[in-house]
Amino acid sequence: MPVIGAAIADTYWGKYKTVLVGLSISLAGMVVVTASATVPSLRPPPCEHAAYCAPATLTQRLVFFAGIYLCAVGTGSAKAVIVSFGAEQFDDDGIGESAAERERKASYFSWYYGVGNLAVVTSGTLLVWAEEKVSWGIGYAVCAALVAAAVAGLAATAPAYRIVPPVGSPLKGACQVLVALAHKVNVRVPEDAAELYEEVRVKAPLLEPAREQLEHTNQFRFVDKAAVVTGADLEDASPWRLCTVTQVEEVKTLLRLIPIWLTSAVYFVANSQSQTTFVQQGTMTDSRIAGGAFSVPAASLTSVQTVFVVASIALYNRAVAPAARRFLGRAEALTPLQLMGLGHGAVTAAVALAACAEARRLAGVRAGAAPMGIAWLLPQYVVMAVSDASLSIGQLEFFYDQAPETMRGSSTAFYFLSCSIGNLLSSQLVTLVASVTAAGGGKGWLPPDMDNGHLDYYFLLLVGITALNFVLFVYLAKNYTPKRIR
Known part of the structure; x- marks a missing residue:
């Protein structure tokens, strides 16, 4: 699910919306699991000292597993996107990024992983104790409340975030390069990289976010064939036959x-x-x-x-x-x-x-x-x-x-x-x-x-x-x- 969620974020929704939707799905799952543990009709009757324990009914099993899988889909989809969404809040344009900004971004990844591990310790000790000694429903309700707080906090503070729009399918550009490379497998790569194709973009930076353009590198030069301009490209410059240097470098x-x-x-x-x-x-x-x-x-x-x-x-x-x-x-x-x-x-x-x-x-x-x-x-x-x-x-x-x-x-x-x-x-x-x-x-x-x-x-x-x-x-x-x- 992290891979699928990240692909959706990069291609369609953007990271903020994907995180918000993913955690909302997870919240729905936690509510269902909490109900399964607390509502008498959604769980088997207590069986502590009885000789025969009534099994869960089909409805009870369906409700419980529906909640579990909603949690998996929601949390899994948002998990990896949260990491990159947080990193996007730093000024990391790659050129004007200050030393202090790079230091803060490096610390962000450290604290992200540290806080995540601290949460694992907490859930494996305090929450487990509450579930075993007090009530499973109480433990699950605490989890649901925490996810609800996360959803509410994200929704309320949306104006404070840098929202980067999706820039397109992460696989489409790579597929275009491979197809163009197959068409031009016999083409010779020019010695001067300046002869390779690259778009010249003139845009209003306040209206349309600028996408990074990459410099040419000499490694894997055979892939450069996808950016070689041929006579056929001058007649029909299809993106599946002629790719930019940036696409090739990606x-x-x-x-x-x-x-x-x-x-x-x-x-x-x-x-x-x-x-x-x-x-x-x-x-x-x-x-x-x-x-x-x-x-x-x-x-x-x-x-x-x-x-x-x-x-x-x-x-x-x-x-x-x-x-x-x-x-x-x-x-x-x-x-x-x-x-x-x-x-x-x-x-x-x-x-x-x-x-x-x-x-x-x-x-x-x-x-x-x-x-x-x-x-x-x-x-x-x-x-x-x-x-x-x-x-x-x-x-x-x-x-x-x-x-x-x-x-x-x-x-x-x-x-x-x-x-x-x-x-x-x-x-x-x-x-x-x-x-x-x-x-x-x-x-x-x-x-x-x-x-x-x-x-x-x-x-x-x-x-x-x-x-x-x-x-x-x-x-x-x-x-x-x-x-x-x-």
Whole structure:
């Protein structure tokens, strides 16, 4: 849904309207879910001590799932668009943008991700407590009230926002370049880039927003054929046969971004371990800490990571970034690509720490020692939090800045898509490793009883994958050609 919502925003509605409509749909879903949890006729009768529990009726199931899917469609559609809509509020014309404005925009992406993680901690603790101890209806009603406040706030403050109109389909221009390239596959590209076609726009800036025009780059020169003017173009200058330099450069930009995006998808294969195998690892440890004064459930370690994500973002924005700016003498403490590189390197270190901890735990189990304490797992969660914050913030900012103007909304949606692909690949990798290592009748690396397996070997496999991915990312980052605006 983030990809679909972003495409609608970029093509038809614009970001503000898409966010407002998406959150309104989500509000309707939360109202339906709240009603399903509170109205007696919309839920099965209570079943605490009865021998027979009446199942939900078809109507009750339909109402409940209608609310759930409305929430998914609404929130999913607005999720990525909110990121780019907030970034549009800054003066980022690419040429006259001041150092202070770039600094504020970089901080925006950091605080956006930090506040989002803070909300996850709140919903996973206070709201869950209210739902379990007080009422599910109360918990859902609080969620509905918060979404209603967001919708009302956006609607009431519309005049305060910079509303950028949609600039057209993000795919149409790319398709036109590919079709024109197919028509001119045998055409020679001129040595002088000035001979390539570019529109000269004369417009009233107060009546029509100016669309950015990109400078020519020498990378992927074969795509320049789509902008070569031929005799047939002089007779019939169809946009499906003759494209502008800006359109060609937008396609080149996508060709540069896709490999970097793919490294992020591989990154999330390792990042997803903090919600899966790290938790399984924690269930095999002694959950008591501070001399037995407290007990930390293994599943709570994910909340610990989220807290560290928020803490690392606050530390970076308030202390590390200002000191780095003064030392380097520039607006950016770390560039988005450098932040992403830090995330790639840190995730390798986090999985390596997990491998060391698991090897120590297995050695203790096989020596008959007492179970390893759960506190030994904290370092891998702390490093994973630093990695998560660095890569996610860097990727959101990098893709927003570098994406073609027609794909500003879609660019941030690809962050969520890389998360999804990473989780999918992770589940497939677990299935593959369990199957291959158990071939021939052995228990394999990932048996039901982890004391009989080798989860540490699985972590070492991920260390190798993420290390190779890190090397590939460094190569792509060093050779990346940023887009240049005229």
